[in-house]
Amino acid sequence: MPTAPPDPPHTSPRQPPRRVWESRWWVFGTALLLGLALLVANWVGGHPGAGVAMLGLMVVFGSVFLVGRRSETIRLMGQPDERWRTIDLAATAIAGLVLILVIIGAFLWELAHGRDGSPYTQLAAISGVTYLAALLVLRWRS
Amino acid sequence: MDNQIRQLRTDKGLSQGQLAAAMGVSRQTINSIETGRYTPSLPLAIALARFFAQPVEEVFHADGAP
Numbered sequence: 491m492p493t494a495p496p497d498p499p500h501t502s503p504r505q506p507p508r509r510v511w512e513s514r515w516w517v518f519g520t521a522l523l524l525g526l527a528l529l530v531a532n533w534v535g536g537h538p539g540a541g542v543a544m545l546g547l548m549v550v551f552g553s554v555f556l557v558g559r560r561s562e563t564i565r566l567m568g569q570p571d572e573r574w575r576t577i578d579l580a581a582t583a584i585a586g587l588v589l590i591l592v593i594i595g596a597f598l599w600e601l602a603h604g605r606d607g608s609p610y611t612q613l614a615a616i617s618g619v620t621y622l623a624a625l626l627v628l629r630w631r632s
Numbered sequence: 633m634d635n636q637i638r639q640l641r642t643d644k645g646l647s648q649g650q651l652a653a654a655m656g657v658s659r660q661t662i663n664s665i666e667t668g669r670y671t672p673s674l675p676l677a678i679a680l681a682r683f684f685a686q687p688v689e690e691v692f693h694a695d696g697a698p
Contacts, residue, residue: 562660571657573670 521552590617634693638666640684655679 525548532541558564566574597610641651641662648666652659655676664670665680672680681688 562658566658566660571661572673572676573657573661573664576670 515556517555518552521548524548525552586617590614593617633671634668635665636686636691637662637680640686640691641666644684651683654683 525545528544528548529538529541532538532544555564570578593610593613597607597614600607600610637651641648646654648662649659652662655662657676661670661672665672677692678688681691684691
């Protein structure tokens, strides 16, 4: 029969303090705000129906974090531990890499069709400058 | 990286969830450590070793280490 775990305070690693954006309410609120921004943008652009649909999608997405606490994966997305933070960092890096490759491809496509490459030139420049700045800051901090 | 976490945990009669709660991490993280798919941070590795009252080097074995 399993025994109760020993008193953990003197053995538990110090987990980073929980940040406000790791709260499930923060995720829901962010999704709601983004949904409202999409609604307004679509409304101004003359597509209120699309705006309502996008708002609905964002509300559903945010609600998953509120009601999905029984799922360990969803709970971890709101309250990550060190392994989940590592996974999140790798996933973010992969997404960024794919985005940069797409931007470079689109930039080349635009050039090959006799155009000046906008807006991909600027996006590629932002990516490059951000990467270099991040390297410098992270190197300085470590 | 090989480790003795599963052996030490079962010797104590603990579930992965109980060990996870004691360490302040998820059950999935304990499972990943036990199966060698995730190498814990140094603070977590030390905490696990302390939890089982073992030296860190007795709990975790670096691949290829003598």
